[in-house]
Amino acid sequence: MARSRFLPDRGLTARMTTVMFLLGLLLVVLVVGVGLAFRNPGIGLLVAVGGIGFAVYQWSQSDKIAMKAMRAREVSPQEAPELHGMIDRLCALADMPKPKVGIADTSVPNAFATGRSPDRAVVCVTTGILGLLTAEEMEGVLAHELSHVAHRDVLVMTVASSAGIAAGALTQGAQYGAFFGGGNRRDNNNNGLPVWLIVLVVSLVVYAVSFVLLRVLSRYRELAADRAGAYLTMRPDALGSALQKITGGINQIPQKDLRSVSAASALCIAPAISGQSLKTLTSTHPSLEQRLEQLAKIQTELGRPTS
Amino acid sequence: MGFWDAITGRSKPKQANLDDLFQVPSAALTLQTAAGFTPTGDGSVCFRAATGAAFAQSQAEVVELLRSTPDAPQVDTSTDSFGFTWIQVHRPSDDTGGLVTDLHAVNTTLESAGFGPGLLCSLVPFADASGRKVGLVYLYKKGTFYPFAPTGPQSRDNLLELQIRETLENELPIEPELSGWMALWGAPGL
Numbered sequence: 001m002a003r004s005r006f007l008p009d010r011g012l013t014a015r016m017t018t019v020m021f022l023l024g025l026l027l028v029v030l031v032v033g034v035g036l037a038f039r040n041p042g043i044g045l046l047v048a049v050g051g052i053g054f055a056v057y058q059w060s061q062s063d064k065i066a067m068k069a070m071r072a073r074e075v076s077p078q079e080a081p082e083l084h085g086m087i088d089r090l091c092a093l094a095d096m097p098k099p100k101v102g103i104a105d106t107s108v109p110n111a112f113a114t115g116r117s118p119d120r121a122v123v124c125v126t127t128g129i130l131g132l133l134t135a136e137e138m139e140g141v142l143a144h145e146l147s148h149v150a151h152r153d154v155l156v157m158t159v160a161s162s163a164g165i166a167a168g169a170l171t172q173g174a175q176y177g178a179f180f181g182g183g184n185r186r187d188n189n190n191n192g193l194p195v196w197l198i199v200l201v202v203s204l205v206v207y208a209v210s211f212v213l214l215r216v217l218s219r220y221r222e223l224a225a226d227r228a229g230a231y232l233t234m235r236p237d238a239l240g241s242a243l244q245k246i247t248g249g250i251n252q253i254p255q256k257d258l259r260s261v262s263a264a265s266a267l268c269i270a271p272a273i274s275g276q277s278l279k280t281l282t283s284t285h286p287s288l289e290q291r292l293e294q295l296a297k298i299q300t301e302l303g304r305p306t307s
Numbered sequence: 308m309g310f311w312d313a314i315t316g317r318s319k320p321k322q323a324n325l326d327d328l329f330q331v332p333s334a335a336l337t338l339q340t341a342a343g344f345t346p347t348g349d350g351s352v353c354f355r356a357a358t359g360a361a362f363a364q365s366q367a368e369v370v371e372l373l374r375s376t377p378d379a380p381q382v383d384t385s386t387d388s389f390g391f392t393w394i395q396v397h398r399p400s401d402d403t404g405g406l407v408t409d410l411h412a413v414n415t416t417l418e419s420a421g422f423g424p425g426l427l428c429s430l431v432p433f434a435d436a437s438g439r440k441v442g443l444v445y446l447y448k449k450g451t452f453y454p455f456a457p458t459g460p461q462s463r464d465n466l467l468e469l470q471i472r473e474t475l476e477n478e479l480p481i482e483p484e485l486s487g488w489m490a491l492w493g494a495p496g497l
Contacts, residue, residue: 303358
């Protein structure tokens with residue numbers, strides 16, 4: 001039997017599955033909380049259906065939404081032969097369907113993948129990243145994005161955010177409810193607290209916890225995409241140097257450009273915003289050190305002598 | 308990769324399927340009789356060279372192995388613009404069986420060293436009397452073949468490719484998705 005140089009990261013898988021479970025649990029907490037507050041489980045279920053429904057809608061439209069947010073356009077093999085050639089080869093190596101290829105005309109060096117399934121995915125790069133990276137580094141970035149596609153990250157992240165979406169909508173609704181229904185005594189429960197206040201507190205708590213958990217999940221998914229991408233190209237060092245260049249480049253770009261791309265930040269290869277406060281807790285991407293450390297481990301395994 | 312493995316981010320590198328390559332010699336006979344294309348005697352394996360000393364060692368072993376056989380073929384190594392390495396073997400044009408055995412030796416050596424996931428494709432070029440060339444490409448990850456007929460630096464003869472597909476349909480597993488018929492501009496031997 002041929003030896004394998006692939007090291008599975010069971011710890012990462014376990015942590016990721018735990019976070020996904022907790023996010024599901026959070027939706028249950030929200031449903032039960034709202035159901036108890038109204039003493040009507042139907043309303044709780046309605047909230048769940050609304051949150052999941054909106055997430056599924058976002059997921060099904062994800063390619064259009066993200067392409068629009070980044071002002072990207074699809075390019076044909078004639079327009080970008082090198083890019084298409086690289087993706088052709090990577091898809092043949094990974095045995096996956098070839099996604100559509102897009103280019104966004106912005107100087108921020110970045111890349112993202114989106115789309116509802118591997119069959120209907122888009123991989124998009126900015127003109128900034130095309131100018132910044134060498135062919136090898138670009139290939140590492142594309143392999144990372146293709147791994148996002150293979151891992152169905154858009155599906156996972158949007159469905160995982162349904163608790164947050166429902167809670168966010170409820171928070172808004174509860175504010176209106178408190179404003180218009182505040183004087184209405186019929187809304188009160190046994191404790192004398194207004195129903196809308198309870199809903200507001202529950203949804204705010206769910207929203208805050210879901211926000212943090214989603215960021216944790218996002219970081220784990222980035223690490224998983226780095227791993228799979230590095231194993232696909234067999235050049236972890238190229239992805240590493242690309243990450244160094246990109247994160248360095250992003251910090252040098254003026255703040256004004258950065259805010260305009262913040263909406264699509266979670267889908268990008270490197271975060272388009274460089275915040276300092278609570279950085280480790282709320283960042284969508286793992287730290288550069290963490291990512292390089294993982295790539296170095298893979299590099300060691302790939303380079304280990306056979307005999 | 309299953310759905311659950313995908314959403315938990317546990318994708319593994321895809322292993323290569325090596326066995327179907329041995330169907331090439333009989334397909335070569337069909338191509339010769341039905342379409343007038345004869346093997347040029349060349350053949351190549353295209354793979355991604357991993358970083359590090361281990362891969363360099365394996366690649367050196369491959370070339371050494373090919374050159375150590377009694378009727379050693381001529382072996383060339385080159386790197387294309389996409390960073391993939393091609394090992395090209397030259398044999399007499401009537402020895403397709405020996406050629407495929409050589410290519411298989413490359414595959415098994417790389418696979419046993421743990422670099423099977425780096426194998427991209429192998430290519431066996433054919434030519435007809437008027438000088439037209441077509442390559443029979445084997446995709447290791449899908450286990451399928453497709454014809455590639457370049458006519459210039461960035462153009463290919465789609466009609467000829469489809470005709471070859473018709474000819475070989477019953478002999479070889481042909482890649483069903485036309486989008487998977489990757490262009491290999493500047494491939495050695497074409």
